Ligand SMILES: Nc1ncnc2c1ncn2[C@@H]1O[C@H](COP(=O)(O)OP(=O)(O)O)[C@@H](O)[C@H]1O
């Protein structure tokens with residue numbers, strides 16, 4: 001579904017992604033995780049053509065991503081940012097409808113789709129009249145998700161979609177997303193630096209460090225068969241609080 | 251002391267004269283400089299021609315010597331009064347001239363002729379208050395050498411010109427260093443207020459008598475003759491050959507006392523230049539010329555329409571050019587800097603210099619004023635468009651791209667609406683500045699609120715200054731209000747709430 005082959009990317013002569021290859025199978029949720037600054041967002045942006053690699057190539061739906069087809073391909077994927085990236089001058093509804101209206105989709109079909117998304121994301125209808133500045137962080141992320149899903153894309157990219165939320169909202173939206181991803185069977189690439197989130201959502205996990213892909217595997221393989229001491233270190237560092245909690249309960 | 255009603259009798263000055271092409275049937279265009287004597291002379295020439303059956307119009311109180319001379323040479327004017335000294339030392343300063351005959355030859359090379367002197371000599375002189383004269387026992391210019399502490403306030407023109415302060419100082423070896431340039435009419439006030447001790451003045455100034463100033467004797471004969479003459483385009487004689495006779499009729503008829511008297515009738519008794527010129531002509535030639543009398547309201551209506559015309563057209567054009575420039579500059583940081591520097595530099599060009607520079611291209615009247623206002627209006631709009639666009643958060647910009655919106659649609663649906671508040675604020679700033687700057691239009695004959703302000707300053711008539719200043723201030727307020735209203739009406743509520751929550 002998504003293929004990255006020998007990708008390198010530098011900013012101002014500073015290479016931040018080194019010779020990285022990755023394949024994301026259809027219908028799976030792949031989580032990119034690693035310390036801050038390791039290149040997760042850069043990698044995600046490369047996959048949507050918001051950035052271009054210095055070397056290597058990227059294909060979506062078996063099609064090579066080029067400047068000519070990037071706009072068409074983008075219309076077939078969804079993208080959600082940490083702060084939602086909603087357009088502040090439009091209401092939630094206008095944000096959601098924007099692309100459907102821009103592409104002159106049938107009005108009734110668009111309305112039906114919005115009703116569907118409602119049920120999926122549990123957003124009360126009245127909220128759609130509001131502007132982003134009148135919505136809470138969790139609401140903004142749900143609207144951003146609705147906007148990303150509007151055209152029923154096969155692939156969904158999310159860059160720390162829960163990063164700006166308080167823990168309570170975080171957990172509930174995380175559960176919701178899990179349900180949605182399972183229900184829709186989309187191919188999902190999600191960036192996070194939270195191992196708990198990765199554990200809960202991912203079919204496959206990519207552990208990154210300093211622009212290198214250290215290991216790409218299921219969570220259980222990562223813990224039983226780590227490719228690098230850093231993988232264990234990273235998993236354990238993040239699991240500590242949970243383990244402590246579990247120990248206490250026991 | 252002043253009878254304000256008499257001001258109501260003022261010749262209404264011509265709105266927008268397009269750059270006139272040579273046309274034998276067209277009006278004879280007379281210009282005058284922005285001081286009273288020049289306006290009276292321009293008025294006298296105009297009325298004398300009119301009463302003798304010519305079609306003549308007077309563009310009064312234009313910018314200054316450079317502007318008038320340029321306008322004459324570029325065939326924007328046919329006639330204007332000037333002084334032999336000015337011609338010699340300012341207009342023809344680069345040419346070697348020793349006699350009056352040489353002046354005529356030199357002027358002829360520019361296609362310009364002059365009449366014989368009109369009579370009086372309006373030379374430069376230095377004046378002090380009687381108290382200063384007594385305190386420092388000043389009788390002649392050479393006496394100034396003993397008092398280096400004296401503060402001089404000279405007209406900007408006198409400060410700069412070749413026959414002005416620098417060579418006067420060299421000629422008399424004057425030691426003074428506290429020398430300021432200021433407006434002629436303000437100089438008298440400064441002298442009265444004691445903020446300066448000595449000013450330059452013209453020997454026919456009405457104020458000499460009024461303030462009882464002491465004129466310092468030019469004991470080492472420095473100042474040249476400044477005899478009034480009429481300059482006219484030689485090719486005017488091809489169009490209307492008979493005109494030479496009538497212009498020459500004015501030669502030798504105005505004595506120094508008569509000129510001082512006419513100046514003080516206007517400046518001190520509050521009569522209009524048109525009236526004063528009319529009385530003088532009827533005394534000398536037994537003619538009665540017609541003058542147009544307009545009420546204060548008529549004038550306000552016409553200056554308002556001229557002013558609105560200048561502001562709306564120049565601002566509209568500036569918006570159409572500046573927003574695309576800002577969009578272009580926002581694409582690339584280096585390009586943006588270049589564009590901003592260029593429109594920034596334009597902003598620093600002094601307005602009179604800009605107007606004079608444009609005479610060869612656009613003549614005088616509305617067009618050069620419009621172009622100058624247009625140029626001055628660019629910066630705030632370009633700057634705000636650019637900063638409004640570059641200030642959009644990366645998240646929002648990336649979201650718009652990631653949705654698959656093509657660049658033109660992003661600009662129209664996302665970027666411009668988000669920059670709208672900033673762009674609107676830039677247009678508002680430009681509009682308010684423009685309303686004020688448009689008063690400069692009067693310097694080049696484009697009319698507007700500057701007309702009464704200029705005349706009011708010249709005649710020290712507060713009510714006339716207010717006649718321009720008050721409507722200009724009201725217009726500026728209206729502009730401000732209408733933009734605030736537009737902001738509330740057209741700006742997305744989503745953006746307005748954002749401002750409320752951050753403020
Ligand atoms: N636009 C950019 N210009 C220069 N350097 C950048 C840019 N974007 C990211 N970087 C650098 O690339 C590296 C990876 O950044 P990023 O992909 O955002 O990391 P992550 O999302 O994993 O925290 C960092 O060192 C960051 O400073």
Ligand SMILES: [Mg+2]
Nearest residue numbers: 040041042159
């Ligand atoms: Mg990141």
